[in-house]
Amino acid sequence: MAETIIFILFAAVALVGAVSMITASNTVYSAMGLLATMFSIAILYVVLDAHFVAAVQVIVYAGAVMTLFLFVIMMVGVDKPDAYGAQLPIQRFMTAVVALGLFGAIALAGRAVWITGSDAFGTPALNGTAEAVADELFGTWMVPFLSTVMLLTIAAVGTIALAYFRDTPLEEVSE
Amino acid sequence: MTVTVTWFLLLAAALFSIGVAGVLIRRNALVMFMSIELMLNAVNLTFVAVSHELGLIEGQVAALFVMVVAAAEVTVGLAIIVAVFRTRSTANVDELAEMSG
Numbered sequence: 001m002a003e004t005i006i007f008i009l010f011a012a013v014a015l016v017g018a019v020s021m022i023t024a025s026n027t028v029y030s031a032m033g034l035l036a037t038m039f040s041i042a043i044l045y046v047v048l049d050a051h052f053v054a055a056v057q058v059i060v061y062a063g064a065v066m067t068l069f070l071f072v073i074m075m076v077g078v079d080k081p082d083a084y085g086a087q088l089p090i091q092r093f094m095t096a097v098v099a100l101g102l103f104g105a106i107a108l109a110g111r112a113v114w115i116t117g118s119d120a121f122g123t124p125a126l127n128g129t130a131e132a133v134a135d136e137l138f139g140t141w142m143v144p145f146l147s148t149v150m151l152l153t154i155a156a157v158g159t160i161a162l163a164y165f166r167d168t169p170l171e172e173v174s175e
Numbered sequence: 176m177t178v179t180v181t182w183f184l185l186l187a188a189a190l191f192s193i194g195v196a197g198v199l200i201r202r203n204a205l206v207m208f209m210s211i212e213l214m215l216n217a218v219n220l221t222f223v224a225v226s227h228e229l230g231l232i233e234g235q236v237a238a239l240f241v242m243v244v245a246a247a248e249v250t251v252g253l254a255i256i257v258a259v260f261r262t263r264s265t266a267n268v269d270e271l272a273e274m275s276g
Contacts, residue, residue: 003178011182011186014190015189018190018193021197021206021210021213022200022201030206031209041216044183044186044220045223048224060242061212061216065249068249072205072256072257073205076266091199091200092200095199099193099199102195103191106192107188110181110185110188137236141236141240148240148244151243158251162251
């Protein structure tokens with residue numbers, strides 16, 4: 001019962017945060033809406049016994065990614081009000097149709113697929129501790145894990161390159 | 176009334192659809208980028224919910240990999256937005272259409 005109350009509460013917070021993110025005219029409010037959604041998803045991970053993923057969600061998304069977003073918003077976005085009100089109404093209507101149609105299609109597709117448990121007598125209790133995740137991650141998935149190390153290194157180098165070579169004159173770039 | 180995996184999957188589908196709507200309706204590059212993050216989060220929720228339902232830890236490992244890719248993507252994407260802002264002084268994608276034919 002407590003599980004149900006927690007799910008309804010934080011699912012509502014997640015949905016309200018997501019909707020306020022795409023409708024807020026101020027970019028900082030959008031970031032705050034996304035932050036609320038990410039915290040709610042972290043709590044839902046705890047409900048699903050994925051404790052380590054929940055901790056990583058809070059540290060990486062609510063901590064690092066949102067801080068980065070807010071830094072860039074302070075540099076770029078705040079003094080430029082978005083032309084949200086200037087959109088053609090037909091585009092908003094079509095967007096609503098596409099989003100609702102996509103939701104319906106995903107729900108239908110989900111109904112068509114039968115998710116079976118790993119045995120007929122109920123699923124074994126899953127405890128997503130750091131130890132359990134690490135056993136799998138550093139055992140079966142060692143090579144993909146190492147390739148994510150490469151990915152992060154390349155991303156860091158690329159970001160530094162983008163910031164460092166910004167003084168190239170525009171004429172040389174366009175020629 | 177107990178929470179089943181279907182509720183989580185429907186919530187994830189709703190969050191993904193809201194993310195798609197955000198990419199379609201907003202013209203601010205930062206908000207579009209946040210919508211993409213929302214879609215990645217919705218997919219992560221699906222992974223973890225199904226992992227719980229099936230009793231397999233692989234779903235949580237997949238969610239961690241998605242988080243790593245999302246972190247790399249945010250770093251590079253925000254660097255591109257800042258670089259574009261420094262040359263064009265705007266983050267509105269409608270005004271960044273020089274390459275369209």
